[in-house]
Amino acid sequence: MVRSLCDTNPCMTHTTCEVSLPCCADGGSLSSVKAPQVSGVRVQLEMHALWQQFDQLGTEMIVTKAGRRMFPTFQVQISGMDPTAEYVLLMDFISVDNTRYRYAFHSSSWLVAGRADVVAPSRMHFHPDSPAHGAQWMKQTVSFDTLKLTNNLLDDNGHMILNSMHRYQPRFHVVYVDPAPSSSHLNAHRNFCSFSFPETRFMAVTAYQNHRITQLKIACNPYAKGFRTTDPQDR
Amino acid sequence: MVRSLCDTNPCMTHTTCEVSLPCCADGGSLSSVKAPQVSGVRVQLEMHALWQQFDQLGTEMIVTKAGRRMFPTFQVQISGMDPTAEYVLLMDFISVDNTRYRYAFHSSSWLVAGRADVVAPSRMHFHPDSPAHGAQWMKQTVSFDTLKLTNNLLDDNGHMILNSMHRYQPRFHVVYVDPAPSSSHLNAHRNFCSFSFPETRFMAVTAYQNHRITQLKIACNPYAKGFRTTDPQDR
């Protein structure tokens, strides 16, 4: 099931929508003329049911100084690429709002705690297999399992820097590597398309707040098997 | 210290020598005209002292059905590449002679046991980072630590297929990826150079024969630490 379209209409529904790269954002009129290598690209989120299960509780992702993996892992199945063209795949994380949150244990809900802190340096995470041909990307699931989240503003390990107690939306970008170097700058806005899956939004935290999130992580993440007690809800 | 030269003279000394790719072997007159992207490439074997220590005892490498890593690992430091040119790095293993061996425990030596068995299918192992630019290859040691050896003639995991009780010489190849596709076939012999380090020769075995090799492996390979007794020769 294709869950994302590579068009430029700001999408307000709760399914999927396309967003522009910050550096290339325009009114939408220019970016609607996409290069044929990206215009047909379709992206499907893997482990969709698991993401939804977390999203319904309010997904939290741990950030640490050393860097922490995401769970669930962001994985996609891609189709519609030019098999012979070369692509770079990358991710970034954008702030969902300008808000700092706090968790109210008594009501088990997130409350606004003020304006967002100073914005962390925005980074791009290139998929380590980049660049590769369309055929390579499409033949199996593309996984960002090595991506790590950190709250260390001075991180020099290339991890994604996020502010704890802030909400983020992961974004996925497909960039066509134009073999003509002269045109690649002029047509940069034509050579990529971006995808956001609202069910992958999450709150960055240094320790889990919602106990039901903790339990779901323990139940589903194989590395947390040591904390399982009853109800072996494996895989 | 540069230990290998990219020339075409068959080298009979015990230091280093260049060998041609089997498919491109010629009299030597043609291949002496190398493309500038490979003519200056120099390769230095890492862990040279360790390799020599094993070589003096007669290096053995385990082969298994599932595939076994090499120890020591084949690692090289490269210089002299064109930083902006693209290269593919690969390895293969050639039979040192046409002989099958057996080990005489009483004399602790290898004896000829007849003609070589039917030759195993020859494979190339591409370094997983291939292709990459010269600058990338040169900036740090290139390691073939994921390469595995197998004695399974029907292996479909891409491992290197070797015959047990036969002797092999690892070879390392640097291939310049010519951006002009039409010329890459015509000039294939100009676009690569190869390196052999005699101290990396070894006997393929399914179980270690020389006990001193076993002890040296246990002493130096961190994964074999469980078998260490006295003399903590830890790295």
Next chain:
DNA sequence: TACTTGACACCTAGGTGGAAAGGT
């Protein structure tokens, strides 16, 4: 009070040679 850090036990994943069994 509210959040962050670091040490820790407990996992997954997979690389070692040993030892016994299997094969020819």
Next chain:
DNA sequence: ACCTTTCCACCTAGGTGTCAAGTA
């Protein structure tokens, strides 16, 4: 007799949440 295969305990390497302590 000689070689190969399989299972195993013991490692390395690193991903989990917990808990106590630290910070402001």
